[in-house]
Amino acid sequence: MLARCTSYVPRHARAMSTAASKVKVGFLGLGNMGGHMANNLLKAGHAVAVYDPTEAAVERAVAAGATNAGSAVAAAKDADFLVTMLPTTQSVIDTFDAVLGECKEGSLLIDCSTIDPIATQKLSAKAASMGRRVIDAPVSGGVGGAEAATLTFMVGGSDGDFEASKTVLQSMGKNIVHCGGAGTGQVAKICNNLILGISMSGVSEAMNLGVKLGIDPKTLAGIVNTSTGRCWSSDTYNPCPGVIDTAPASRGYTGGFGSALMRKDLKLAADAAAGVGAPIPVGKASLEAYDRICEEGYAGLDFSSMYRYVSENTRK
Numbered sequence: 001m002l003a004r005c006t007s008y009v010p011r012h013a014r015a016m017s018t019a020a021s022k023v024k025v026g027f028l029g030l031g032n033m034g035g036h037m038a039n040n041l042l043k044a045g046h047a048v049a050v051y052d053p054t055e056a057a058v059e060r061a062v063a064a065g066a067t068n069a070g071s072a073v074a075a076a077k078d079a080d081f082l083v084t085m086l087p088t089t090q091s092v093i094d095t096f097d098a099v100l101g102e103c104k105e106g107s108l109l110i111d112c113s114t115i116d117p118i119a120t121q122k123l124s125a126k127a128a129s130m131g132r133r134v135i136d137a138p139v140s141g142g143v144g145g146a147e148a149a150t151l152t153f154m155v156g157g158s159d160g161d162f163e164a165s166k167t168v169l170q171s172m173g174k175n176i177v178h179c180g181g182a183g184t185g186q187v188a189k190i191c192n193n194l195i196l197g198i199s200m201s202g203v204s205e206a207m208n209l210g211v212k213l214g215i216d217p218k219t220l221a222g223i224v225n226t227s228t229g230r231c232w233s234s235d236t237y238n239p240c241p242g243v244i245d246t247a248p249a250s251r252g253y254t255g256g257f258g259s260a261l262m263r264k265d266l267k268l269a270a271d272a273a274a275g276v277g278a279p280i281p282v283g284k285a286s287l288e289a290y291d292r293i294c295e296e297g298y299a300g301l302d303f304s305s306m307y308r309y310v311s312e313n314t315r316k
Contacts, residue, residue, distance in 0.1 A: 022046055025168055026079035028072050028095060029113070030057035032255060033139065034085035036146035037112070037172045039064050041083075043149075044171035051075045073102050081168050082109045088264065089115040096123050100132050108164055109134045112153070114190065114265055117183040117272060120156065124182035135161045136182065137169065138189035142237070143256055144246070150174045154192075156185035190272060193265040196233065197286045197303070200262075203233040204307035207240040212314060217243050239307035248302035256302035263290040263299075 022045050027038040030052040041048050042065045049069040050061045062068050069075035076082045076099040086092050092113050103109065109132065111120070120136045127134040135157030145151045151173035155162050162178045169176050179188050206229070210220040217240045225235040233239070241249045248256035266287040273280045293299075293309045301308075 023080040023167055024049070024078055026051075026069065026075035026077075026082040027061075027066070027085075028052070028075055028082070029085035029087075030054070030061055031085065031087070032143050032257070033146045034112075035060060036143065037083070037085060037139075037151075038066060040146075040149045040172045041168060042066060046168065046171065049075045049079065072099055075099075076103050076107075078104065080107055081165075082107060083168065084109070084111045084113055086111075086113040087261065088113075089119045089268075093119060093123065096127070096134075100127055100130055103132055105131070107133070108161060110137050110165055110168065111135070112137050112139050114138045114193070114261075114268070115186060116268055117186040117190070118275075120186045121183040124157070133157075133161050133164075134182070135165055136185040137165060138185055139173065140189065140192055141173070145173070152177065154179050154185040154188040156180060156182050156187075187272075190265060190269045193262070194269040194280065194283050197262050197266045197290065198282055199231045199233040200237075200239060200304060201286045201289055201306055203229075203231065204239045204304070204310055207238070207243075207307055208311045208314065211240070211311070233304070237304055239304035241307075247304065249304050249307065253301040253305040253308065256304070258299065259290060259301055259303045259305055260294055260299040262303035263287065263294050266290055 024047045025041050027048055027050045030038060030050060035057055038048055038050055038061050049067040050058060051069045051072050052058050058068050072095055082099065082103060084092060084095060086095060092111060092115050124134045135155055137153045137155045139151045139153055141151040149172055152175040153169050153173050155165060155176065155178050166176060179185050207217060207220065211217050221234060221238050221243045224230060237247050238244045239249050244250060248254060266283065269283055270280060270287055293306060298305045298309060
């Protein structure tokens with residue numbers, strides 16, 4: 001089934017494709033992920049107009065070759081594609097309310113934010129009533145994937161809009177998956193991040209337990225990563241400082257994916273689960289853990305700072 005609905009395009013083919021099809025792209029949201037994504041659109045040769053309320057983020061994009069649109073509406077007006085990478089459901093709703101009526105006919109809005117699937121479906125219906133085209137295309141792969149243009153895009157929308165979206169998505173990622181109709185991309189993303197939040201909580205607890213019991217953390221991680229406990233949170237993004245040099249844990253938990261964002265995604269999953277009566281007891285426990293660390297000052301740190309929290313709160 002995955003082979004049927006997944007578009008994988010080799011790098012050289014993607015380069016040829018984008019070289020043959022330069023487009024105008026508006027890009028809203030230049031955070032840890034969005035900044036790299038916009039930069040990869042520029043590298044592919046697209047004309048990119050950006051907007052973000054953080055001036056420094058806009059300045060970095062302009063230095064890379066983007067145009068400062070000055071506002072969300074201005075970024076949307078002349079764009080063939082408008083990409084949004086925003087932090088919350090409400091920010092996406094507010095932005096779409098502002099830009100839907102201003103987008104040119106035939107343009108495609110691609111929301112790469114992680115938000116409530118029901119809200120996405122409502123936005124899609126509203127856009128359709130105005131003669132506008134919208135897909136949801138949340139991403140996975142982290143900041144490293146955003147920088148390397150190796151993201152996975154989980155796309156919800158019509159077949160035609162999915163095909164059209166590849167013009168820009170292929171410049172930012174390597175796996176582009178059509179999940180179904182509007183909102184299904186968001187469903188896939190919140191399920192993925194439910195697993196991610198749970199696994200990071202578990203790896204953090206296990207690494208802390210091992211260290212407290214006297215095993216070297218690199219030795220423990222090496223064993224886990226060649227055993228049944230292996231997962232992305234252990235082998236790529238290990239939360240114990242010094243285990244993986246490139247992980248946020250080894251640079252003071254800066255950059256990466258914030259604990260507040262993980263809490264948001266776990267809350268989205270919990271709300272969606274409640275809406276359909278799906279029990280998620282372990283997911284709820286992970287949400288409670290992220291609620292706790294955010295309340296205690298970890299909200300702005302990478303979500304792998306769960307390890308720091310449990311290690312500093314070990315009971316004697």
